[in-house]
Amino acid sequence: MRNRPTPIFESGSARGGGGSAFDVDAEPGVRLVWLFVAMALPLLVVAGRLIHLQGFVAEGFAVETRHEVESFEPIPTRNGxxxxSDGTVLAFDDERHQLLVHFRxxxxxxxxxxxxxxxxxxxxRPERRDKAKVEQAKVEVLARRDELWRSLAELTEHSSDKLAELRGRVQQRVERIYRLVDERRGVHRANEQEPARRASEGFENRGTDDHSRARRAGFVEQAWDVVRHELTTTPTRERRETxxxxxxxxxxxxxxxxxxxVVAEIETHPEQYPGIRSGVTSRRVYPLGRVAPHLVGYRGEIDxxxxxxxxxRFPNGDPLDYLPGDSIGRSGIEQSYEHALRGVRGQRKIVRDRHGTIVRSEVVRPSKPGRDVVLNFSVPLQERATALLEETVEADTQQNGQAGNPPHGGCIVAIDVRTGAILAAxxxxxxxxxxxxxxxxxxxxALNSDSRRPMFPRATQxxxxxxSVFKAVSAVAALQSGRIDPDRQFECIGYLKDPNKLRCYHSQAHYGTDLKMAIARSCNVYFFKAAQTLGPQPLVHWADEFGFGQRTGIDLPGERRGHVPRPPEREQKGRTKESSTIELVSASDTLRPASPWNEGESSRTAQSASRAKREPWYDGDTLGLAIGQSRxxxxxxxxxxxxxxIANDGWLVTPHVARELNGSGQAEASVTIEPxxxxxxxxxxxxxxxxxxxxxQVVAHPQGTGFKHVGLKEVAIAGKTGTAEIGGGRADHAWFAGYVPADRPRIAFVVVLEQAGxxxxxxxxxAKxxxxxxxxxxVIRPD
Incomplete structure (x- = not known):
């Protein structure tokens, strides 16, 4: 027998009987090794797969099992x-609290x-197996929900019927969304199943033809067709997921x-108000709505x-993150500094399970508040300047407001002569x-239809x-030409040639007058003669140099250019043909512009030079331009x-309303605005x-046009009066522009009253x- 005891000293032939089929047992270790390998390899494969599932893709299976849903909600912010300049708040976002309720x-x-x-x-866990206790818990949940709404009605001082009505509106809106989504899903599902249905029908139709072929090809080929169909054809699922x-x-x-x-009560006792939470929204508030509304501006909903x-414009995402319902600057500083004032809302990711319970949340993007904009003017000066102007305009309207006379308006602008900062408008x-x-x-x-146009930004538009205010430019042109001796006196008899035209105001004769007194007494004849000597080109050139016919660059939207007429090229003898044409820096159709109430004229004047019109130029236009008339x-x-x-000795400043931008956080430093x-x-x-x-001398000399009505003992004033004719039987526009103090200028200002005389x-x-x-x-100190 093979298992009998055998002496170890016997030879192999004696022991084994040589060549037997059982010789494999002579190496049992090899057989055991192969058996171990055959059993271990499948186990290693299974273990590797388990490690992969648990370590690398477990989260994906867990999410699928929990049916988690990700959503994003905004994190509120505020606009700047x-x-x-005195720290008074002119516009801010007022936070309003809301109550939000979970739909369920x-x-x-x-x-x-x-x-x-x-x-x-x-x-x-043990109680969940007891159906009676589960039903009792349901009753308690319903009772708790009823108690919630009674408590909420008492807390908010709204009736239960009112709250029920609000709840009904929310539910109707959600159910309407549900129906729309369900209808779209049905259409989408039908479109997806159509190719599969057609393929299935094709296989079934092909099955009858293949029956005879299967008999010839044998059972194996038929079975292969069935397997391939089952593996490659999408099955039709009749059951729809919820x-x-x-x-x-x-x-x-x-x-x-x-x-x-109310918010504090709910936030401090959340266990008493399940399914309720508070939210924050904001609205723009203007505490001093009548203080510089044309400068501050306002916000409106983006369309x-x-x-x-x-x-x-921003296909990769709007940097200011505008959404429907957001506000945007519509005028004034609100519009010009929208990029700085606008706060960018943050974003929070919310993960909920299939029951709507929040599993986790994280801030994807923190909110960024808008920056504060500090203006150059102070509220007391702006308020008192407005009151002064309103008092003047209302008194003027009462005196001249008879039937047939147009309404009146006015404007005061004051700027720093060194920086251009707007100190009042x-x-x-x-x-x-x-x-x-x-x-x-x-x-x-009522505001839009008011013939006086209270919403019209007169300072810039x-x-x-x-x-005659323009005579300051004409004087510069005369001096720069070198063809006018400022100390030489021109004889003024009250008119140039004809007593009925081209005359001084009220045909007043100034007799011998030099440049200084021509400015002081506003002698038209002096400037007529100077214009005849100069021609129109120097006048237009210096009008350009001083920025007329161009936007000043103020940080307000909608600024208009004004209108400077341009003469044609000179003829050989330095004269112009009556049939010549001119190009206008900004187009205008009337010889003498009237009040700005004409919408058509205003819109044409705002056009750019590239779309200018052409009009005839006459010799009288040169004379009219010299005294601030013509077109x-x-x-x-x-x-x-x-x-x-003029006051700062030749520096053309850029007017600006804003002084600085304050940072919204410690990481952002304040920025001073220095145009x-x-x-x-x-x-x-x-x-x-x-x-x-x-x-x-306009104010200081007894013959100056501002001596009687402008001079002050406390401070010397320099300036120029202007009476602008507009024709058509209407009263003239009244101007006074100047600067103070006269000997050390700090503030330049202008006063204009429409059709005031x-x-x-x-x-x-x-002005005084x-x-x-x-x-x-x-703002200034006395001498």
Whole structure:
């Protein structure tokens, strides 16, 4: 036998009987090794797969098992404030608190799956197996929900019927979304199953033809066709999965603008208000709605066209993250500094399970508040300047407001002669931006239809002939030409040639007068003769140099250029043909522009030079241009900048309303706004000094046009009166522009009253009162 004891000293032949089939047992270790390998390899494969599933893809299976849903919600932020130079807040975002409710806590009748989930959450594992206890827990959940709404009605002081109505509106909206999604899913599912249905029909039809072939090919080929069909054809599933939309697991707005006490009660006792949470939204508030509304501006809701334009402009994502319902600057600083004022909301990712319970949340992008914009003007000076102007305009309207006379308006602008900072920009009539934003159509219609146009930004968009104020430019042109001796006296008899035209104001004769006194007494004849000597080109050139016919670059939207007529090329003898044409820096159709109420004229004037029209140029146009008439129009802001350039000895500043941008956080430093200024080119030394002498004499000399109505004992004022004719039987526009103090200029200003009459008599007293305001507010100091 093979298992009998065998002496180890026996030979192999004696022991084994040589060549037997059982010789394999002579090496049992090899057999065991192969057996171990055969058993271990499958185990290693299974173990490797387990490690891969548990270590690398377990999360994916867990998410699939839990049916987790990711959603993103915005993190509220605020837009920046607008502040006056004295720290007064002119615009800010007022936070409003909201109450949000989870859809399942308001749904009627309650969702069965949600109700069961809430009930099971109240029970322990052993209790969940007891159906009676589960049903009792459901009753408790329903009772708790009823108690929630009774408590909420008492807390918010709303009736139960009112809350039920609000709940019904939310549920109707969500159910409407559900139906739309369900209909679309049905259409999509039908489209997906159509190719599979056609393929299945094709296989079945092919099956009858293949029957006879299967008999010939044999059983193996037929079986292969069946297997291939089952593996490659999508099966038709008749059972549809339950549809769930995000709105069913989300919170919805129930009450808006609730008190802080209500929010505090809910936040401090969340266990008493399940399914309720607070939210924050904001609205723009203008505490001083009548203070510089044309400068501050206002915000309005962004429309669909603007959103579409921004998506096209920023295909990779809008950096300011505008969404439907957001506000955007519509005018003034709100519009110009929208990029700085706008706060960018953050984003939070919320992960919920199939029952709507929040599993986890994380901040994807933190919110970024908007930056504050600090302006150059102070509220007291702006308010008192506006009151002064309104008092003047209202008194003027009462005196001249008979039937047939047009309404009146006015403007005061004051800027720093060194920097161009806007220190005041008063307009009358004005409006309260809160009235405009109140939502009342009657109020908005009344403001828009008011013939006095209270919402019209006169400082930057009112284009009027400047009248004699422009003589300061004509004086510079005369001095720079070298063809006029400023000390030589021209004889003025009150008119140039004909007593009925081309005459001084009221045909007053000034007799012998030099440049200084021509400015002081506003002698038209002197400047007529100077224009005849110079021709139109020097006048137009220096109008260009001082920035007329161009935007000043102020940080406000919608600024208009004004209008400077351009003569044609000179003929051989230096004269122009009557049939010649001119190119306008900004187009205008009328010989003498009237008040800016004509919408058609205003829109044409705002066109660029590239679309200019051509009109005839006559010799009289050169004379009219020299005294600020003809087709010349300017804005009050351009005149204020003219006076600043004369006062600061030839630096053309850029007016600006904003002074600095304050950072929204410690990482952002404040930025001071310092626009560029440039020196007037080719300006001879002493030219502006000569002009300043004339402007000082306007107020200081007894024969000066501003002596009676402008002068103050406390401080010397330099400036120029202007009475601009507009024809058509209408009253003239009244101007006074200047700077103070005359010997050390700090503030340049302009006063313009529409159709008020004489500049010296009407605008002069307003200018005097305004300078007194500057003294009272310590903007300037007395001599």
């Amino acid at each position: 404030r607008i502040l006056a 806590w308001l749904e009627e009748p309650p969702n069965e799956n949600w109700l069961r989930h809430e009930a099971l959450a109240r029970l322990s 549809l769930r939309i995000p709105e069913q697991s989300d919170y919805h707005l129930l009450l808006d603008d609730v008190s802080l006490e 669909a066209e603007e959103l579409k334009a921004r998506r096209e 008063a307009v009358a009539p004005t409006f309260d931006v809160n009235d405009f934003l109140s939502g009342s159509e009657d109020v908005q219609q 009112m284009e009027l002939p400047p009248g 010349l129009t300017v804005t009050p802001l351009q005149i204020a900048r003219l006076m600043a350039a 560029e200024r440039h020196r007037l080119r080719n300006l001879s030394e002493g030219t502006l000094a000569r002009v300043r002498e004339g402007l000082e 004489s500049g010296g008599k009407m605008a002069g007293p307003v 009162k305004f300078v007194q305001l500057l003294l009272d507010q310590d």
